[in-house]
Amino acid sequence: MEVRAVFLVGFMASGKSSVGRELARRLGWDFVDLDARIAERERKTVPEIFREAGESGFRLAETSALKHLLTESLLRNSVVALGGGAFIQEPNRELLQSWPTVFLEAPASELWQRSLTDGIERPLRGDPDQFAKLYAERLPFYRQAKVTIATSGKDLASLCSEIERSLQFWNAETAGSRQIASTHPQSGESQ
Numbered sequence: 432m433e434v435r436a437v438f439l440v441g442f443m444a445s446g447k448s449s450v451g452r453e454l455a456r457r458l459g460w461d462f463v464d465l466d467a468r469i470a471e472r473e474r475k476t477v478p479e480i481f482r483e484a485g486e487s488g489f490r491l492a493e494t495s496a497l498k499h500l501l502t503e504s505l506l507r508n509s510v511v512a513l514g515g516g517a518f519i520q521e522p523n524r525e526l527l528q529s530w531p532t533v534f535l536e537a538p539a540s541e542l543w544q545r546s547l548t549d550g551i552e553r554p555l556r557g558d559p560d561q562f563a564k565l566y567a568e569r570l571p572f573y574r575q576a577k578v579t580i581a582t583s584g585k586d587l588a589s590l591c592s593e594i595e596r597s598l599q600f601w602n603a604e605t606a607g608s609r610q611i612a613s614t615h616p617q618s619g620e621s622q
């Protein structure tokens with residue numbers, strides 16, 4: 432089966448939603464914003480969930496929304512933007528293990544500046560020092576994504592082209608391993 436979904440991961444304000452929307456438009460796929468899914472499912476905004484249930488309550492809702500998304504047949508042909516903390520949670524990384532994940536990388540200072548102007552209320556943004564500290568703590572987890580793309584100074588079109596190339600590579604690679612599995616049936620391919 433050709434993979435027809437991709438998950439964008441990265442810190443707050445790294446462009447997951449804007450890149451995701453444009454990539455989905457170019458591919459003719461759906462765009463899914465996991466935070467929007469969470470808000471729909473919980474019938475509350477993300478800041479309201481944080482206020483009422485704390486970060487731990489939000490994380491439970493996040494994992495549950497991700498699980499639900501992964502079991503929908505609709506997930507085929509989708510570009511999914513994850514919230515900045517989603518890929519930090521081990522259960523979520525495990526759920527995404529066999530999917531293409533793309534880390535949109537940019538320096539914390541640039542992300543902080545962007546976060547000041549995009550008008551989104553972010554419960555975990557804090558001050559510049561807290562923002563930079565959280566970024567440093569999370570970086571090793573983001574780096575576990577299958578692909579890392581440096582975003583600084585690049586426009587949406589070139590970022591989307593890079594992601595499209597990595598998806599083609601991914602499909603070629605998995606097709607290769609499928610062939611190996613079918614010539615060696617004991618290797619137990621499950622998909």
Ligand code: S3P
Pocket residue numbers: 441442443444447466477513514515516517551553554555
């Ligand atoms: C979070 C980032 C937010 C949202 C929530 C928690 C985080 O998404 O999921 O406020 O832990 O970094 P964005 O990355 O889209 O801002």
